[in-house]
Amino acid sequence: MLIQAAVTNEKMTAIAQVAENSIGLPDPIVWSASQNGNLMLLKESSILKSVPVHSYQARPAARQKAAELTLDESGMILDCCATGEGLFEYKRIELLKQHISKLFPKLSEFSLITDGRINSQLGFLSRCNYPFLTRSANQKSFYSELNFVHLNHDGIKTLRLLVQS
Helix, strand or coil: CEEEECCCCHHHHHHHHHHHHHHCCCCCCCEEECCCCEEEEEECCEEEEEEEHHHCCEECCCCCCCEEEEECCCCEEEEECHHHHHHHCCCHHHHCCCEHHHCCHHHHHCCCEECCEECHHHHHHHHCCCEEEEECCCCCEEEEEEEEEEEEECCEEEEEEEEEC
């Protein structure tokens, strides 16, 4: 079971900062509960630090309903759900026919489709829950996890993008 630990003392904050820099990802730092009752800071599959569970207040990660965007294969937004309107602070009509990089600047570096499939780098980052920088209408920045689904309905190919903040 994965949980997130609230890092409270200076020593653990320094360890978390080193781990954050070595992983190259922003908060949250990810911990895993072990069978012996310790929390282990995870970096890929290696353990960086193990501390007793009772030393830190653990809390489950809060999740909201995922926002859904429909894209064409070139990354143009075809549709946005009501949850997406709230998350991005844009009206649906304002997002239509805009490139997805308007919301996720890093996606301007990628081709979404390669050889008829979702770009392997994007697929990998998606499976790893990579936090993508997200920009809302008022230029507020936050991080979101993205999941891409390639759809083919009656010969019409689209992408469904699920956004979890």
